[in-house]
Amino acid sequence: MTADFSPLTDNDEATIDLQQQVARLQALLEVSRQVHATTSEPEVLRAVLRIAVLELEMAGAAFVAHDAEPMIFGDVPHPIPDSASDAFPLCDHDGHPLTTLIVFPPGQRALSFYELDFLQGLTLQAAVALENARNFERNLQWARVQKDLDAARDIQRSLIPRDLPDLAGFSLAVRSETCYEVGGDYVDVLAQPSGEILLAVADVAGKGLASALMASSFRSAFRAMAASGIPLHALARQANQHHWQEGEEARRRYVTAIVARLVLDPANPAAATLEILNAGHNPGFLLRPDGQTIEISASGTPLGMLPGMTYESQTLPFPPGSRLLLYTDGLTEVFRGEEEFGEERLLHEFSSSQADNSSGMLDTLWASLQQFAAGSPQGDDMTALAIIHLPQP
Numbered sequence: 001m002t003a004d005f006s007p008l009t010d011n012d013e014a015t016i017d018l019q020q021q022v023a024r025l026q027a028l029l030e031v032s033r034q035v036h037a038t039t040s041e042p043e044v045l046r047a048v049l050r051i052a053v054l055e056l057e058m059a060g061a062a063f064v065a066h067d068a069e070p071m072i073f074g075d076v077p078h079p080i081p082d083s084a085s086d087a088f089p090l091c092d093h094d095g096h097p098l099t100t101l102i103v104f105p106p107g108q109r110a111l112s113f114y115e116l117d118f119l120q121g122l123t124l125q126a127a128v129a130l131e132n133a134r135n136f137e138r139n140l141q142w143a144r145v146q147k148d149l150d151a152a153r154d155i156q157r158s159l160i161p162r163d164l165p166d167l168a169g170f171s172l173a174v175r176s177e178t179c180y181e182v183g184g185d186y187v188d189v190l191a192q193p194s195g196e197i198l199l200a201v202a203d204v205a206g207k208g209l210a211s212a213l214m215a216s217s218f219r220s221a222f223r224a225m226a227a228s229g230i231p232l233h234a235l236a237r238q239a240n241q242h243h244w245q246e247g248e249e250a251r252r253r254y255v256t257a258i259v260a261r262l263v264l265d266p267a268n269p270a271a272a273t274l275e276i277l278n279a280g281h282n283p284g285f286l287l288r289p290d291g292q293t294i295e296i297s298a299s300g301t302p303l304g305m306l307p308g309m310t311y312e313s314q315t316l317p318f319p320p321g322s323r324l325l326l327y328t329d330g331l332t333e334v335f336r337g338e339e340e341f342g343e344e345r346l347l348h349e350f351s352s353s354q355a356d357n358s359s360g361m362l363d364t365l366w367a368s369l370q371q372f373a374a375g376s377p378q379g380d381d382m383t384a385l386a387i388i389h390l391p392q393p
Helices: 018-035 041-056 113-159 208-226 232-245 248-252 342-352 358-373
Strands: 060-065 068-074 087-091 097-104 170-177 185-191 197-204 255-263 273-279 284-287 293-296 314-317 323-327 382-389
Touching (some): 041 113, 087 113, 097 113, 197 208, 255 323
Antiparallel strands (some): 255 273, 273 314
16 A cells, blocks of 8 residues: 555645655655554554654544544543544555544644645555554464364364274274364264174264364263163164253254164174164165165154154174165265265265275275366265175185
């Protein structure tokens, strides 16, 4: 922004000789240097007030804004008049008001042409410096927020199960990618005291930090309940009631979840079964050895949406050659323009995958999603859990 030091009006008969012009320009250059010497908004304002009072020998000066207490320097009347005639507004580059400088000449005399010209140049410089200071502070605040978000992302990533149970005859893998720094998806693999394995995929309504906090809270409560080894229908009922009782914000951020318990028979590996329950979640896909696909649909509302809900689980055989895919809607809601990837495509990619292990199967699914998206940005958190009962040799 460049200050305009031309006379205020064409009809003004006052003249400033060359020496006065040079002195005025030197004074304004020094003023500009002082005003721009700090990135602190209070320091910018104090510098402007000090310059206005000392350079022009004013009785006092003040900055007034509708959303802040006045800042004063020198002899200023109390209260400050609402409609002072010697007021100079400071505006940003879009013309929006930042604050207003009011000066008070000694004896309430009128400002001279030189003083008006000087103050006009001062406020132009002050507006630029003030806007720069505010931008600098916003950048600092955002840097602090980003640092916290990075730490939260690292913490949330550390909660994704990495050391999965080593199950003879089974291949197990999980994958989770957030849309933002943190997200509301939850995936877990828990070894039960009975030797059974609990598998869970859940999705908190919404995205971002609030959903991530709710997902962490849900994870803690769910793990505590699951440790007792209660049946899945009782686990879902308790989780639903607990989340509902967490309050209004938790109810707005209800949780869809699909939970499975892998029951093993060491004496007969082929007799493995899955107890599985869907609480308002996307259907899970169970692929039988003969190629038949079973969709595990919801048996109740999402957890925390309504109090007193009951849920039903189902038990399905999981013999060698079977495959299970649990996922969040971030996989089906990948878009290419207006076209959605959808459940049918996901089921097709899952059932036609030739990967012989769960990690390879998830890699294949992610590659298909990326190819479909054709470079479009990720629009939701994406999480999946896959388990294969490996064919017996």
